[in-house]
Amino acid sequence: MPMFFYLVFTPFWPLPVLYAAWFVLDWKTPEQGGRRSAWVQNWRVWTKIRDYFPIMLQKTKDLSPEQNYIMGIHPHGILTFGAFCNFCTGATGFSNKFPGITPHLATLSWFFKIPIIKDYLLAKGVCPVSQSCLDYLLSRKGTGNLVGIAIGGVGEALQSVPHTTSLIIRKRKGFVRTALQHGAHLVPTFTFGETEVYHQVLFPEGSFMYRIQRMFHSFWGFYLCVFYGRGFFQDFWGLLPLPKPIITVVGDPVMVPKIENPSQEIVDKYQTLYMEALKKLFDEYKTQYGTSKTQELLFL
Template sequence: MKTLLAAYSGVKKGSGSRFLSALQGLPSAPWLSRSKLVKQLQAISVLQFILTFLAMGIAATVLLLYLLCTDCWVISAVYIAWLIFDWNTPKQGGRRSAWVRNWTVWTYFRDYFPVRLIKTHNLPPNRNYIFGYHPHGIFCFGAFCNFSTEATGFSKKFPGIKPSLATLAGNFRLPLLRDYLMSGGICPVNRNSIDYLLSCNGTGNAVVIVVGGAAESLDCAPGMNSVTLRNRKGFVKLALQKGADLVPVYSFGENEAYKQVIFDEGSRWRWVQRKLQKLLGFAPCIFHGCGFFSTESWGFVPYGKPINTVVGEPITVPKLEDPTPDVVEMYHTMYVNSLTTLFNKYKTRFGLKESDVLLIH
């Protein structure tokens, strides 16, 4: 019992090494082996990430409303006052925390798949960047781990560059969740927020945009190598207006995390998904992973497949206040070609066949 308490204490204090040392003192039992416990800790770290994004904001809202009806109403009143005062912070660079980005839990998250970050070129810190992240997957595990935590060593590999992963603006209207997201350097994917980062925050900023968005998540499944990009040109126009270099990023293995039921285009169920996507801002996917204790059973835990995120060569972009459609089209074509080249160069290294091609939708 003392050993278990020591292990728990190690996790609370953020000391992964202390926790693993405590595990060595556990009795040897086939169901309580050190390797299995570590694997389950990794699964828990991934589950907490999923449940946080899905439930924290709603749970915090319900709790605040409940407290307003109790003798503890002052807690809700103070937080609501703070929320009003702090409302525009997500659109003004946010409030990132190096402490949160370096939590030990993110190393367990990284090692579950595992997630790796591959650097191909230097990024000078005297420029700003827009990273186009592909593909979306179900939960963007690679994007979160690489750009919203330091588990894969982003700051060491790209010194002087501050990544800001852009996500749904609606998340920043939910109490507590907004603060949690900002602590990791996550920002709303809207014009005001991105304008601030690329125009009013100096240089060395990298805004990470999952270009395919919710629409792309409807087509992600193991073995699928497709991206929604053909008509996504807004991020290119924004890069031109701000003079921010475009950087293609491809995560091999992102689509392997879950198995999904993919409905044919034109079918009734795909029509329902599209309508709900426009209404809710995200795509309601029907998917499954594996169970917590067994990979043979169905569950909510993603499959532990490697996710290798390759950051490609930056495309130098001039600053044009009002780029013409032809100029936007030219740089969009350059970006598509660069992403395709990146995919073809690294696909066999990360388990794909030479004959596999990247489909651009």
């Protein structure tokens, strides 16, 4: 990015000036569903990434294109490889498995204020996890729209260590309320292997590094995780993820009625139904995808 702005002081100054003008005129596009590009979503590099782990998408039920959906992404993991590959690229065949459904993966809104990064994310079908964007996709853009949200958020990233199944969800009720307001069905998913591809260094609460992580989160909106995988030429340390299978299983939707002003009781009811559906999904497939039979899903 510094090199981009350096061009202002060179004979190529029209390029950054024109882009800056476009950036301002295009300011509201992220809040209106973005600007996906089939060309970007089908770059060959995504199939290389898919095959490296490998990453797979498993469908358990059909999703009707006559309905809109909010999909819960669990667990968050460090870098959400499964969600990005399955719902932001064509590498695992989402459009063939769910014809008529347009997926959008929601992420932190401030990413869309960064030049170039914004356009890259929009091209992949990523959108801000803002109320205005969710309202637009679930009400003003017709049907067949699916918005994926990592319910545990950045807080869950700190718990992303191998062999853990703890999900931050009990206090996350906003996605349920939004689903009720638009009559969007709730789709549970669980990505087996997402927490296995990196080792994370956990710092005790109250320690110096823990306080640094909290300060970083308060300023930037996400946690500075310290993690490692494998190296380019050796397997014991580096920034490359470990080549372990990542399988995203898409569960049976929880049918949600449209209620413009749902009571807290109604919100709690459908949150409970969603958690029960998620637990059922996890229990049904955990042994098939390498999780211990005795491992339980823990809701925090």
